[in-house]
Amino acid sequence: MRGRLFPLGACLVVSVVLWGTPATTHAKKGENLVQNPDFENGNIQPWTKWVGDAGAGVVVNMVIDKKEHLKGKKSLLMEIKKGGKNNKRIELHQRHFDLKKGRVLTYAIWAKAEAERPAKLIVNHRQAPWTMYGHKAITIQKDWQEFWTPVKMTADDNKVGIYVEMRDNIKGDVWFDAIRLYEGDYEPDPEIGQEPKAVNRRSKLSIAWGQLKVALLPVEGID
Ligand SMILES: [Ca+2]
Numbered sequence: 207m208r209g210r211l212f213p214l215g216a217c218l219v220v221s222v223v224l225w226g227t228p229a230t231t232h233a234k235k236g237e238n239l240v241q242n243p244d245f246e247n248g249n250i251q252p253w254t255k256w257v258g259d260a261g262a263g264v265v266v267n268m269v270i271d272k273k274e275h276l277k278g279k280k281s282l283l284m285e286i287k288k289g290g291k292n293n294k295r296i297e298l299h300q301r302h303f304d305l306k307k308g309r310v311l312t313y314a315i316w317a318k319a320e321a322e323r324p325a326k327l328i329v330n331h332r333q334a335p336w337t338m339y340g341h342k343a344i345t346i347q348k349d350w351q352e353f354w355t356p357v358k359m360t361a362d363d364n365k366v367g368i369y370v371e372m373r374d375n376i377k378g379d380v381w382f383d384a385i386r387l388y389e390g391d392y393e394p395d396p397e398i399g400q401e402p403k404a405v406n407r408r409s410k411l412s413i414a415w416g417q418l419k420v421a422l423l424p425v426e427g428i429d
Contacts, residue, residue, distance in 0.1 A: 236389030314354035
């Protein structure tokens with residue numbers, strides 16, 4: 207009898223271990239203020255680029271990429287086809303946000319680059335006196351990674367911009383996805399977590415297999 211029940215029991219163990227563990231979720235403290243944050247509608251707007259040394263022949267294409275993506279099935283690709291000689295700026299922008307004094311927010315992006323490159327996250331007033339509300343120096347790596355900076359509004363401002371500042375001395379592709387600006391401290395995107403999904407799935411599967419082997423050991427000793 208116990209022997210006949212074993213296949214059913216094993217199936218239940220497999221089901222519980224593989225599918226029964228609920229995904230950890232985090233309540234969102236604030237709405238994402240970024241428009242087109244995941245590029246899933248296939249459009250680039252309202253994102254814009256700015257190339258500091260375009261007159262010197264720096265070439266940067268901005269396209270939606272369906273091959274590389276972190277969230278959904280598309281990402282934004284900046285193809286830096288021709289670099290410059292003077293290490294000038296290449297920027298990805300979205301503007302304007304209307305934010306009140308005293309608000310504390312988080313600006314977060316996921317990014318990866320064909321060639322590892324330094325960059326800056328910046329949130330500021332998009333004209334003189336260029337008041338800075340948040341900034342962080344980062345290094346975009348060859349694998350998807352999330353970067354973020356706290357944003358502290360020190361004035362009422364209806365001309366706030368978020369951007370990523372890169373330099374034109376390094377050629378190569380740079381991808382962006384899952385960009386957020388929201389009220390509150392940093393917390394992982396509940397749909398992504400702190401690692402790309404592919405990594406999460408792999409580690410969860412190996413943990414599940416380890417649990418499965420342990421769960422089956424006593425059953426193997428019944429007969
Ligand atoms: Ca996406």
